[in-house]
Amino acid sequence: MDEKVMLGHGSGGSMMKRIIDEVFYEAYGNDELLQGNDAAVLPAPKPGERLAFSTDSFVVTPQFFPGGNIGRLAICGTVNDVATSGARPLYLSCGFILEEGYPMADLKRICSTMAETAREAGVRLVTGDTKVVNRGHGDGVFINTAGVGVVPEGVSLGGEQCKPGDKVLVSGTLGDHGITVMSCREGLSFSADLQSDAAPLNHLIAEVLAVAPNTRCFRDPTRGGLASTLNEFADQAQVDITIEEDSVPVKDAVRGACEMLGYDVLQVANEGKMVCVVPADEADAALGAMRANKYGVDAAIIGEVGEMQPERGPKVYLRTAFGGKRILDMLVGEQLPRIC
């Protein structure tokens, strides 16, 4: 086996065939992928069902960090995006952009993690592509995944469906992923047990929908954190949203790191959390379903949807621990680049 990625591994020739056989098929070969044609052919959904389709690219640095690596992110990110529509994610594509000289052993570790995470989520990598760029023109490994899922009949979720009176839930502690990757990158060490929360949440979502069928929407607060997600919802539905600061679950280590570094934890990325808006009478059921899932034990009801004040437009408010109330804005620029 070659020890480093070389330009020839992206050639379309026999070196490429070798990396496909020895790395990708070895890690996650399956019937569809092994067909070896340019497109995977897959069974269609049943009548009444619809398709969900989403994509994400991953450029996180470093590629390995406590709690996961870029491969786990690449599976979870797209699985979660597809699942937010209420769909069962089924199939993923995977495009690698590798830099010449990247250690093949690291690529194998990433692929092995992808296979394991895909198994956990119940999805299959059915089609892929690999490009290699010259040394100095990439950054080790970038991964794109796209995902296809099936939306059951009657399920229709979206940020535009939030209504005044609805409750806002989050499935667990905020900021773990962003602070872990940043600490790892900067050589800071806040706490031994700080680790990325990257996780596939499709099962958690299905469990919530089973007991809270009128759920309005899910969204994973990744880049831009909870603040961006809530502002997107408010904007889509033309409503206000008010969050209780005290109710937002945050690990002590993450809170401490944010205070020290001047980050607002509500704007820090997560990769294994869901924000969910449900009618008030289904909130307790949704919370119970989240807490029963291993990725939702710290779930909480954190706020509610209100009427928008027409003269101000849609706003997100944070009621602080001291009883004050301030506008929670979307992040403008970038505080933690390349976190996913």
Next chain:
Amino acid sequence: MDEKVMLGHGSGGSMMKRIIDEVFYEAYGNDELLQGNDAAVLPAPKPGERLAFSTDSFVVTPQFFPGGNIGRLAICGTVNDVATSGARPLYLSCGFILEEGYPMADLKRICSTMAETAREAGVRLVTGDTKVVNRGHGDGVFINTAGVGVVPEGVSLGGEQCKPGDKVLVSGTLGDHGITVMSCREGLSFSADLQSDAAPLNHLIAEVLAVAPNTRCFRDPTRGGLASTLNEFADQAQVDITIEEDSVPVKDAVRGACEMLGYDVLQVANEGKMVCVVPADEADAALGAMRANKYGVDAAIIGEVGEMQPERGPKVYLRTAFGGKRILDMLVGEQLPRIC
């Protein structure tokens, strides 16, 4: 409008919202994309139909070249991969990995070309993602597209279906794309009219299937060129394939450039050609359909499938203009990196 791509454009915050609104929605906004949720929800195929799913990343350098740019490649590459299954390509995802400092005007040109090419192919960009990497850790712009299509009932194509006696067709001249990009990159000028052949071939494929319903397979000879495509077919179907060198259409300017630079045109990438294997009794009909399409005017029957000699395994042979016969191998490494 910002003049350069900045890290904040990949933040998930309001700068990201701005690039999405002003660049991506402006170029190719449509109902599905404008839903603004994390996954696009799409109608499912009809009963009996199946899904086709494929992906490709594009890292070509330079990003603009005679006959197209990376945006045209990004649409055509995935449209063509999906179409090789016999599917109607319908929906594309698009993931950008931008380098900090990339000119926003160039990104807009690329997106405008993508919109135009998608319209030509009859597909829609329904979901996307944008990441920005620090200066020096990317190369301007990389694009991944994934595509979903619908395979009509009864259509089942694949390299494994080639049978002895079948004819091999190619839809036009070989090597145009690879030689154009290479010339452009190296500042060589072989001919004023040398240009990339990048084109969406889904309509051409549908027209061939309408008159040659027993077509075995299509594949676009991109990286690795015709030689790799034919070796893949031979390997999948465990057959021999013999090509007549004289029958392979090549533009004079491309042939001249290949001779001067020592490239084998049969291993040079195309981005707007299809190789197609059909039963002998449908070959003329398939050829006629190709030639009637504007992207197939130079189509030709270039060879045929034969029995594999068990002691040698599947081989591709080239019968030369002088009557000799030699093995046509798959490219081993890389002769023209970053051509797509």
